[in-house]
Amino acid sequence: MMPAGSQTGEVASLARQTAAKGRARFRREAPEDRRRQLGEAALRCIVKHGNAGVSVRQIAAEAGVTQGLITHHFGEINELVAYAFDIMSAGLLQALMKAVEEAEPTPRKRLDSFIEASFSPILFDRDVLGVWVVFWGLVLHSPRMSASQREEYSDYCATVEGLIRDLAADEGFSIADTRLAAIAFTALLDGLWLAWCLNPASFKPQEGIQLCRNWVEGLRRGAYA
Amino acid sequence: MMPAGSQTGEVASLARQTAAKGRARFRREAPEDRRRQLGEAALRCIVKHGNAGVSVRQIAAEAGVTQGLITHHFGEINELVAYAFDIMSAGLLQALMKAVEEAEPTPRKRLDSFIEASFSPILFDRDVLGVWVVFWGLVLHSPRMSASQREEYSDYCATVEGLIRDLAADEGFSIADTRLAAIAFTALLDGLWLAWCLNPASFKPQEGIQLCRNWVEGLRRGAYA
DNA sequence: AGGGAAATTATAAGATCGTATAGCAATGAA
DNA sequence: TTCATTGCTATACGATCTTATAATTTCCCT
Structure with a gap:
């Protein structure tokens, strides 16, 4: 209960000093x-x-x-957490982009590759969501975290928007507001990610991929024109 | 640092006892x-x-x-938190259903009312998401919370599925797997909720409503058939 | 080889946390 | 009006938390 030795600091230090001989202690x-x-x-x-x-x-x-x-x-610790957020965010987006770049260079294949990567263990992993949920909780209460989130979400959406825009241009269908469409698709991905991680029994990753393809099919059929 | 008075419990109690005269203390x-x-x-x-x-x-x-x-x-406190989760969850679903029941009784109006209520301050509120994010964090690490989440998510999805099924029957279009479609729509709603609460500048609630209507339009056009 | 910058450890202080325990007291029933 | 039930308070304890400060040690540089 009581602090063990309050005035023994120097003594202990001395003891350690002499004790340390052989190799580096750190x-x-x-x-x-x-x-x-x-x-x-x-x-x-x-x-x-x-x-x-x-x-x-x-x-x-x-x-x-x-x-x-x-x-x-x-x-302070919040700064470390924000840094960890940035590390992880950059890593995930980079991993997704790598999958896209490795796909055949047609807009269709690239988008499909993005979708499949999103449902692979890169993202579809309870541990990953666990980290993300903690970050979200902090974003809502910390301006510092909020700033990181804003930037990273913006990058993510821009990526999605690019994929969608290229597909529309390639296949010749129109979208009223590409920015909004990208937000919706991003939301769909995040929502499925969340639902599956919270309860992996609710649907299979493969079904999630299908649902995303269906969304794209809606886009193709002019539901967002 | 040291505990103030370890053996003074009875004495203090006695003092309080005599001090309390007039009105009830609790x-x-x-x-x-x-x-x-x-x-x-x-x-x-x-x-x-x-x-x-x-x-x-x-x-x-x-x-x-x-x-x-x-x-x-x-x-233990976790039990209280789980109870709070149940209270809140029931309250939200009930509020949404109230909006649906107050709509004109056509499948189309009912679904639309559900969408609009979802983007009203009932749900579209940073405070509400703040609570939810905490719950999600616990769901990932506590079987007790996970059980609650499973049940409440199931109810929510069933509601959405009913609305969608009625619409399809009424308008005569087909859906390959209504359960999956409901999961996708739920994910879209949750994803937009999350994105907006984390960063209300990213889009307007009214735009969110439009994106949901677009999704339904995709359904209508057979993207999920 | 040795001096010095700064990376790292060691330690302390004060807050807060969860839970256990014992006794007080509000309220309905007799 | 009294009594018993049990809701409720008061208090204690040990663990863990954040942050601050001072001493120490590593390693680069001259």
Whole structure:
């Protein structure tokens, strides 16, 4: 209950000092590298414990460092979480784009590849949603997180919009407002992602792909003209 | 740091006893009522502070009672949160259904009324999403919450499916799998809800309504046949 | 090889959290 | 009006949390 030794700081330090002989007691790393390690440790903690995983102590332990290091590199923990958000967001969008670029270079194949990648374990993974849900919760209460979200959502929508616009141009159908159509398609993807992760029994990923193709078919048939 | 007075419990109690003369120091309520009060206090706390609002102390303070009362009525706090989830979920679905029942009794008007209600402040409200996001986070890590979610999502989907099925029957178009179509439409609604609440500048509620009508138009044109 | 910058650890202080326990007191029934 | 039920308060305890500060150690640079 009572703090063990209040005035013994220097003594303990001395003891440690003499005890340390052989090898280095910690690695000194470039701030860039350490920040990334901490960001990734934060993500692992959030995967494991959800909101409860957002804690200086847990993240430091996961990264194998002491708590003070997080303060040193990020100031306050929210900054670390925002950084982790940026890391993850960039990684996911990049993985999706990679799938698109590897597809045959027709608008149809590219969009289809985007859809399939969206329903692959890259995104369709309860752990990934678990991280995302924590981020959403913070976005609603933190201007810093909100700013990140705005930017990342914007990039994501722009990507989707490009895919849709190319398809429309290629197949010769018209869309009244491509921006809005992209928002709807993005919402459909996110909604299916959410529903499946919360309850994987509700439908199969393959059915989700079909539903997205149906949406595109609606677009083709002029439902958004 | 050190506990103030460890053995002074009885003394303090005695002092209070004599001090209390005039009026009742607390209201004694039926368990049913008190449980609901606590559930609603929990929701207010979550609205105000997000995940951080889920705390015995904060909720008790919000409800104007002592912490022990939560233990008394719910055992552990997770049970209270699950109860709050059920309250809120039932309230929202009921509000949506009320809008549907007040519409002209044609399938088309009923579905349209459902859509409009979905984009009204009943649901389209950052506070409401804030609560929901917290629940989603818990659903992913708690079997108890997951069970509630499964049931409530199922009810919600069934409602949507009924509306869609009636429309298809009335207008004479066909749908390959009504259950899947309902899942897609539900996902679209949730996705738009999420996107707008996270960033209300991304589109206007009225545009959301239009996007839903477009989806229905795709259904009508056989994109899901 | 050694000095110094800064990365890292170690430690402390104060808040808050969840739950358990014991006793008080409001209320309906006798 | 008294009594018993049980809703409710009061309090304690141990764990964990964030942040701040000071000492220490690594490693680059000259």
